[in-house]
Amino acid sequence: MEEENMGELVKAPDGSPAEIVGEWAKEKHDCLNRYIDISRGVRKKFVGEDGAGATYIDPFCGPGLCKIKNTNEYIDGGAVAAWKKV
Incomplete structure:
Protein backbone atom coordinates (compact mmCIF):
# COMPACT_ATOMS: atom_id res chain seq x y z
CA MET A 1 0.00 0.00 0.00
CA GLU A 2 1.32 3.46 -0.93
CA GLU A 3 2.09 5.83 1.98
CA GLU A 4 -0.82 8.19 2.62
CA ASN A 5 -0.47 11.74 3.90
CA MET A 6 -2.79 13.34 6.45
CA GLY A 7 -5.22 15.76 4.82
CA GLU A 8 -4.77 14.21 1.38
CA LEU A 9 -7.96 13.52 -0.57
CA VAL A 10 -8.38 10.04 -2.04
CA LYS A 11 -11.20 8.40 -3.96
CA ALA A 12 -13.44 6.18 -1.82
CA PRO A 13 -14.79 2.89 -3.21
CA ASP A 14 -18.03 4.69 -4.15
CA GLY A 15 -16.09 7.38 -6.03
CA SER A 16 -16.64 10.16 -3.50
CA PRO A 17 -13.70 12.09 -2.01
CA ALA A 18 -12.36 10.96 1.37
CA GLU A 19 -9.82 12.78 3.51
CA ILE A 20 -6.92 10.84 5.04
CA VAL A 21 -7.11 11.11 8.84
CA GLY A 22 -5.44 9.42 11.79
CA GLU A 23 -6.89 6.92 14.26
CA TRP A 24 -7.55 9.91 16.54
CA ALA A 25 -10.50 10.90 14.32
CA LYS A 26 -12.59 8.15 15.94
CA GLU A 27 -11.90 9.65 19.39
CA LYS A 28 -12.74 13.12 18.03
CA HIS A 29 -16.12 11.80 16.89
CA ASP A 30 -16.73 10.24 20.32
CA CYS A 31 -16.03 13.65 21.91
CA LYS A 44 -33.55 23.04 22.54
CA LYS A 45 -34.14 26.41 24.23
CA PHE A 46 -33.21 28.16 20.99
CA VAL A 47 -35.34 26.16 18.57
CA GLY A 48 -38.00 28.36 17.00
CA GLU A 49 -41.61 27.48 16.29
CA ASP A 50 -40.67 26.23 12.83
CA GLY A 51 -38.03 23.88 14.28
CA ALA A 52 -35.05 25.98 13.20
CA GLY A 53 -32.56 27.83 15.33
CA ALA A 54 -30.26 25.38 17.12
CA THR A 55 -27.25 24.68 14.95
CA TYR A 56 -23.96 22.83 15.27
CA ILE A 57 -21.15 24.18 13.10
CA ASP A 58 -17.79 22.40 12.74
CA PRO A 59 -15.37 25.01 11.39
CA PHE A 60 -12.74 22.34 10.78
CA CYS A 61 -14.88 19.80 8.94
CA GLY A 62 -13.72 18.32 5.68
CA PRO A 63 -15.56 16.10 3.24
CA GLY A 64 -18.30 13.85 4.54
CA LEU A 65 -16.07 10.78 4.43
CA CYS A 66 -12.66 10.03 5.93
CA GLY A 77 -16.50 13.02 8.52
CA GLY A 78 -17.16 15.20 11.58
CA ALA A 79 -20.14 17.04 10.13
CA VAL A 80 -21.81 13.79 9.00
CA ALA A 81 -21.16 12.16 12.39
CA ALA A 82 -22.76 15.17 14.12
CA TRP A 83 -25.75 15.13 11.74
CA LYS A 84 -26.36 11.43 12.41
CA LYS A 85 -26.18 12.00 16.17
CA VAL A 86 -28.85 14.69 16.12
Whole structure:
Protein backbone atom coordinates (compact mmCIF):
# COMPACT_ATOMS: atom_id res chain seq x y z
CA MET A 1 0.00 0.00 0.00
CA GLU A 2 1.32 3.46 -0.93
CA GLU A 3 2.09 5.83 1.98
CA GLU A 4 -0.82 8.19 2.62
CA ASN A 5 -0.47 11.74 3.90
CA MET A 6 -2.79 13.34 6.45
CA GLY A 7 -5.22 15.76 4.82
CA GLU A 8 -4.77 14.21 1.38
CA LEU A 9 -7.96 13.52 -0.57
CA VAL A 10 -8.38 10.04 -2.04
CA LYS A 11 -11.20 8.40 -3.96
CA ALA A 12 -13.44 6.18 -1.82
CA PRO A 13 -14.79 2.89 -3.21
CA ASP A 14 -18.03 4.69 -4.15
CA GLY A 15 -16.09 7.38 -6.03
CA SER A 16 -16.64 10.16 -3.50
CA PRO A 17 -13.70 12.09 -2.01
CA ALA A 18 -12.36 10.96 1.37
CA GLU A 19 -9.82 12.78 3.51
CA ILE A 20 -6.92 10.84 5.04
CA VAL A 21 -7.11 11.11 8.84
CA GLY A 22 -5.44 9.42 11.79
CA GLU A 23 -6.89 6.92 14.26
CA TRP A 24 -7.55 9.91 16.54
CA ALA A 25 -10.50 10.90 14.32
CA LYS A 26 -12.59 8.15 15.94
CA GLU A 27 -11.90 9.65 19.39
CA LYS A 28 -12.74 13.12 18.03
CA HIS A 29 -16.12 11.80 16.89
CA ASP A 30 -16.73 10.24 20.32
CA CYS A 31 -16.03 13.65 21.91
CA LEU A 32 -18.26 15.35 19.36
CA ASN A 33 -21.10 12.92 20.07
CA ARG A 34 -20.76 13.49 23.84
CA TYR A 35 -20.83 17.27 23.26
CA ILE A 36 -24.01 16.95 21.21
CA ASP A 37 -25.64 14.88 23.96
CA ILE A 38 -24.53 17.27 26.72
CA SER A 39 -25.63 20.40 24.87
CA ARG A 40 -28.94 19.01 23.61
CA GLY A 41 -31.02 20.55 26.41
CA VAL A 42 -29.49 24.00 26.01
CA ARG A 43 -29.85 23.94 22.22
CA LYS A 44 -33.55 23.04 22.54
CA LYS A 45 -34.14 26.41 24.23
CA PHE A 46 -33.21 28.16 20.99
CA VAL A 47 -35.34 26.16 18.57
CA GLY A 48 -38.00 28.36 17.00
CA GLU A 49 -41.61 27.48 16.29
CA ASP A 50 -40.67 26.23 12.83
CA GLY A 51 -38.03 23.88 14.28
CA ALA A 52 -35.05 25.98 13.20
CA GLY A 53 -32.56 27.83 15.33
CA ALA A 54 -30.26 25.38 17.12
CA THR A 55 -27.25 24.68 14.95
CA TYR A 56 -23.96 22.83 15.27
CA ILE A 57 -21.15 24.18 13.10
CA ASP A 58 -17.79 22.40 12.74
CA PRO A 59 -15.37 25.01 11.39
CA PHE A 60 -12.74 22.34 10.78
CA CYS A 61 -14.88 19.80 8.94
CA GLY A 62 -13.72 18.32 5.68
CA PRO A 63 -15.56 16.10 3.24
CA GLY A 64 -18.30 13.85 4.54
CA LEU A 65 -16.07 10.78 4.43
CA CYS A 66 -12.66 10.03 5.93
CA LYS A 67 -10.20 7.18 5.44
CA ILE A 68 -8.03 6.08 8.35
CA LYS A 69 -4.40 6.50 7.29
CA ASN A 70 -2.75 3.37 5.86
CA THR A 71 -5.85 1.19 6.37
CA ASN A 72 -8.91 0.30 4.31
CA GLU A 73 -11.25 1.70 6.99
CA TYR A 74 -13.60 4.57 6.11
CA ILE A 75 -15.53 6.62 8.68
CA ASP A 76 -17.95 9.52 8.49
CA GLY A 77 -16.50 13.02 8.52
CA GLY A 78 -17.16 15.20 11.58
CA ALA A 79 -20.14 17.04 10.13
CA VAL A 80 -21.81 13.79 9.00
CA ALA A 81 -21.16 12.16 12.39
CA ALA A 82 -22.76 15.17 14.12
CA TRP A 83 -25.75 15.13 11.74
CA LYS A 84 -26.36 11.43 12.41
CA LYS A 85 -26.18 12.00 16.17
CA VAL A 86 -28.85 14.69 16.12
